[in-house]
Amino acid sequence: MRQGSHSLLIKRGHLIDPAARVDAPMDLLLRDGQVAEVAWPGKIKGSADEKFDARGLIVAPGFIDLHVHLREPGQSYKETIATGTAAGAAGGFTSVCCMPNTQPVVDSPEWVAWLQKPERGAVVNLFPMAAATKASKGAVLTDYRALQRAGAVAVTDDGKPILGDEIMREALRLGAELNFPIIQHAEDTRATEHCSMNEGPTSFRLGMRGMKASAEASIVERDVGLAQQFNGARLHVAHLSTSDALKVVRRAKRNKTRVTCEVTPHHFSLSDSDIADYDTNFKMNPPLRSGSDREALLVALADGTVDAIATDHAPHASHEKEVEFERAAFGITGLETALGLAITKLHREQRIPLTRIVELFTVGPARVLDLRGRGTLTRGSHADVTIFDSKKRWTFEAARSRSKARNTPFDQWQLTGKAIATIVSGRFAFRAD
């Protein structure tokens, strides 16, 4: 992507690298796309092409988002790889994984390759996820070997869960053979037809059909059971949102099943009772859940059950959102608010240590996908770095988002914690003004 020798010295920052158990003032030298040296402040000798003074800031491995919708190919009126990754960079993400539910569905090695072409204009690392079944129809598996070779990091039919037991078993079996993660959007869609929010007092009051929490837990339970049949199967539960599903994951992890899960910032920040006035910026799938589900997520984020925070960044055009709630598209944007929400809601309100939050953005997601040399800043790792101010108070303004879309419930929210610089392969992808 970028040519020639280049070095960048990040000094006087506070390094948090949970994978290396580092939580101390450290200087960092990046050279030619790799971490060249990590040392106590002032101990790195010699000159660098560029220097960054990170005094008062946290220096962390580059954040990885396991779940974003960049809408290409086919839906560039919502978002493009260029605008979506720019929003990612502004939010502190150095790597994003894009979902295959595009038009057409990314279910061939050709499309996986297409996504990674320089012409797409990605400003951060882009890791494609491919469809688990042809056209995500849940009937015929895609060619996992070829997709993996083309650069796909996992397969998923996100948004269209794999319901058939046989096909899911086959996906996990083949995934185990190839060491390829299968990501499931856990929702029994047979039980959630015509539903646009979570079932509970709020859906009853608003007069809208509600999705039962059990529609998520039952699929997680089924998938865990199937994954246990194959040594080496890797099951990842996308945007887990209910207390019941968490129980299943917790039990599976205790039994040494290789199951991982992610939680979104909106699910740990909001609950269904926040849906006021039929505001469609509060409509997403899985939906905002009950207050007790949210509390269970907070516990699981703190105690290690959750592996990663993932945004499920889902941009839409305004004409798809400014309609009747029941007719509106599911999904909200999330790349630029994730860090601020994590620090505000998890660190400041819940007292979850910063090291754990950094873990959820870095080594956690890197392990889910086995991304070698990412999610840490040990010597020789990729030079992906997120530098953030954990104390900065700021107001998120949707109108100034780098994303093409404005569909967020967090417009005008006061947040604490903001990315100051995002470094991808040793170069700045974003620098705060």
Place this chain on the structure above:
Amino acid sequence: MRNAARGSLLDIGHLKPEEIVGLLNSARRMNPQKPRPLLKGARVLLLFYEPSTRTRSSFEIAAKSLGAMTTLVQAGGSSIEKGESLLDTSYTLRALGADMVVVRHPNAGAPALMSRHLDIPVINAGDGMHEHPSQALLDAYTILRHKKTLKNLQVGIIGDIYHSRVARSAIHLLSKFGAKITLCGPPEFLPEVATTLAPNLHITRTVEDAIRSADVIMLLRVQKERLAGMKISLVDYISRYQITSSRLKLAKKDAILMHPGPIIRGLELAGEVADSPQSVILEEVRNGVPVRMAILARAFTRRRA
């Protein structure tokens, strides 16, 4: 995005008790036989995305009794059929010079959406399973013609509460004034979560318990198609929940029987019950006009305050 224009009526849930009292008092001063030109020259748009007989004609008669011009726009035979969005239709009606819009829509929250984008009052004539505020107001008006107060009144609401916007609005209104409400129906029509809607709600699965010592019995329409997918059969439903003359005797002697219509004789109620002296079903229809006159008058006079 903006707040709803003053004079809008989107739901009962957010209405203050004094606003409800104000509307009911105003309705008592309205007389469809003696037109008052309170809305002279006003254009009232009736936007109906769902079929409706009584609500639509009731609003229309109310508007005309106040001297307004009305225009009916229905989903069939308009640009709505061609895929125009609710907001674009709303802007179009505004551009045509509408002073207020009365809207009936199959989706919950559709009037709220319109009200956030329009500078004229929006009146909810029923939105999905959410609310039907003018029905609740006319029901309160009707009850108060027979009972002194809503406070401590025993009200049994029976039937398909889950799918009913009439039930939600009635529950909000009656609860605000301290009525004691018993809800009755099979679980598919009445999930336990219903009790969270308002204070003082109780659930029973036995229709006799809902009727016994009641001052007011409020029946809801039961759609046969909905029973199709349920555990309970049509025959069982009728035997367990239908209001018959003998069941009606369990209520207080001066109890009134209400139904928002359309009624299905032989399903939720026996034919003779509909025609019994205790039935106020047609009176409800009649009272709809002055109540809707009050709603429209409030909308028009408050719109630019």
